[in-house]
Amino acid sequence: MWDAEVDVAIAGAGGCGLIAALAAADHRLEVAVFEKTDHVLGNTVASAGMIPAAGTSFQKEHGIYETAEEMAEDIFRKNKYESDPELTIALCKVSSQLVEWMSDRLKINLSLVKEFKYPGQRNYRMHAPPSRSGMELMRGLKRNITARSNIHLLLKSQVTKLITGKNGEVIGVEVKTTNGYQKIKANKVILATNGFGGNIDMVKRFIPEISDSLYFGYEANTGDGIKMAMAIGADVSNMGAYQGHSAVNQATGVLVTWGTVMMGGFMINENGIRFGDETKGYSEFAIEVMKQPNQLGYLIFDEEIYGKLISIEDFKYLDGVNAFKTSLTIEGLAEQLGVAETSLSDTFCAFQKNTNGQSDRYGRTDFPQKLEGPFYGIKVVPALFHTQGGVKINSNAQVMTEKNIIIKNLYAGGGAAVGISGNHAYGYMSGNGLLAALGLGKIAGEHAAKAIKKERIEA
Numbered sequence: 001m002w003d004a005e006v007d008v009a010i011a012g013a014g015g016c017g018l019i020a021a022l023a024a025a026d027h028r029l030e031v032a033v034f035e036k037t038d039h040v041l042g043n044t045v046a047s048a049g050m051i052p053a054a055g056t057s058f059q060k061e062h063g064i065y066e067t068a069e070e071m072a073e074d075i076f077r078k079n080k081y082e083s084d085p086e087l088t089i090a091l092c093k094v095s096s097q098l099v100e101w102m103s104d105r106l107k108i109n110l111s112l113v114k115e116f117k118y119p120g121q122r123n124y125r126m127h128a129p130p131s132r133s134g135m136e137l138m139r140g141l142k143r144n145i146t147a148r149s150n151i152h153l154l155l156k157s158q159v160t161k162l163i164t165g166k167n168g169e170v171i172g173v174e175v176k177t178t179n180g181y182q183k184i185k186a187n188k189v190i191l192a193t194n195g196f197g198g199n200i201d202m203v204k205r206f207i208p209e210i211s212d213s214l215y216f217g218y219e220a221n222t223g224d225g226i227k228m229a230m231a232i233g234a235d236v237s238n239m240g241a242y243q244g245h246s247a248v249n250q251a252t253g254v255l256v257t258w259g260t261v262m263m264g265g266f267m268i269n270e271n272g273i274r275f276g277d278e279t280k281g282y283s284e285f286a287i288e289v290m291k292q293p294n295q296l297g298y299l300i301f302d303e304e305i306y307g308k309l310i311s312i313e314d315f316k317y318l319d320g321v322n323a324f325k326t327s328l329t330i331e332g333l334a335e336q337l338g339v340a341e342t343s344l345s346d347t348f349c350a351f352q353k354n355t356n357g358q359s360d361r362y363g364r365t366d367f368p369q370k371l372e373g374p375f376y377g378i379k380v381v382p383a384l385f386h387t388q389g390g391v392k393i394n395s396n397a398q399v400m401t402e403k404n405i406i407i408k409n410l411y412a413g414g415g416a417a418v419g420i421s422g423n424h425a426y427g428y429m430s431g432n433g434l435l436a437a438l439g440l441g442k443i444a445g446e447h448a449a450k451a452i453k454k455e456r457i458e459a
């Protein structure tokens, strides 16, 4: 019946799939990673490569000492305590091991991001490669995959079905290859196929509020893992959760960092008027932008902020293609952007009167600096980045049924699994995406490997 046999079969070669493969391969098992497309990219490449972690040596070098529980508390506050507490704590606990392992064992160059703090994070806790890009992160992972002879990476290989045994346990996968369908026997299967952002029917069904926006994630992420798991009885959870973003420059297709806002900038609509507390989070603010005329906005900031952000690769790219408009005066900037001069001037004057720590009319209290010319502006649109709801798992990343029974031999991570962002856009804290992808990849790969070893000893 079988075309091939491996210890661990992984569906999806994004961040989650590659980390899971490397974690399992460390236990000297034969691992196959099946990737639907002919590239190793996924959403992970599109990300800023920022991995949140608490208690790392990188933080300690900068005098930052924090616990997994403190990190979890920040996540809970952001998602209004909607995420699974056990899973959230498990991911925060694994976060420092993950970052240290990636740095020490996988030799991926990471450092603590100290340029700015993301909304809701009490400490600097993002760890990223020097370019702050997912591309560099994935390059490092791929280098490690290629160096291990016990990992087989198969492109143009779409996992289409989970194959189950007599008692409902998973015993392998069906894979669609360029040579037709193949049946792969596997002791454990890990679903790392991300969420359903690329499947408009699922987006309309589960998160209609963002279905009209641009989808800024990987087209191949069409909910395959979620559908395959559901077909064998898995439960799903928090399907309304997602990471939105308020600031994609549509002309270039490049993300504008929210550091522009967190360092003291603001957003206006095309009438030159602010319309909310930008600092509450770029994910939920996307819905506010969707409500504005022509569903767009303009980010406004100054030379000092520009100077601090120019080392970020995407920002540098935008600068290189003259995507930013600039002027010595706010009136001049209004003209450059094509927005009403008087209303932008009025908005700017009102904004400058705000005091750090005191709430403005929208509830924003964070005004770290007064803006000074030259001023910068850029036109942006909101977007759906990726979905955060998915297959229900326990804190070992094992897939569960509606009755909370483990589906034997099946794991899920990254966007394929339920994340730690609750059930709404507001629940997404920066870094939740990569933490769920890489953290659950590590948990799943290690748990699967240890379970195989144990079963072999017992057999």
Ligand SMILES: Cc1cc2nc3c(=O)[nH]c(=O)nc-3n(C[C@H](O)[C@H](O)[C@H](O)COP(=O)(O)OP(=O)(O)OC[C@H]3O[C@@H](n4cnc5c(N)ncnc54)[C@H](O)[C@@H]3O)c2cc1C
Residues within 6 Å of the ligand: 011, 012, 013, 014, 015, 016, 017, 034, 035, 036, 037, 039, 040, 041, 042, 043, 044, 045, 046, 047, 048, 049, 050, 051, 157, 158, 159, 160, 192, 193, 194, 195, 216, 217, 218, 220, 221, 222, 224, 225, 243, 255, 385, 386, 413, 414, 415, 416, 430, 431, 432, 433, 434, 435, 437
């Ligand atoms: C623009 C952008 C910026 C972001 N920035 C950040 C950030 O800075 N920090 C952060 O934490 N998160 C960020 N995120 C979110 C983060 O990128 C994702 O949460 C994370 O990369 C998901 O990893 P993954 O492995 O689950 O999925 P992916 O990396 O998308 O990998 C999934 C892979 O599975 C493949 N696949 C799909 N179906 C099948 C199938 N049936 N068979 C085989 N293969 C299949 C896909 O082709 C894809 O290669 C960002 C997302 C975007 C879009």
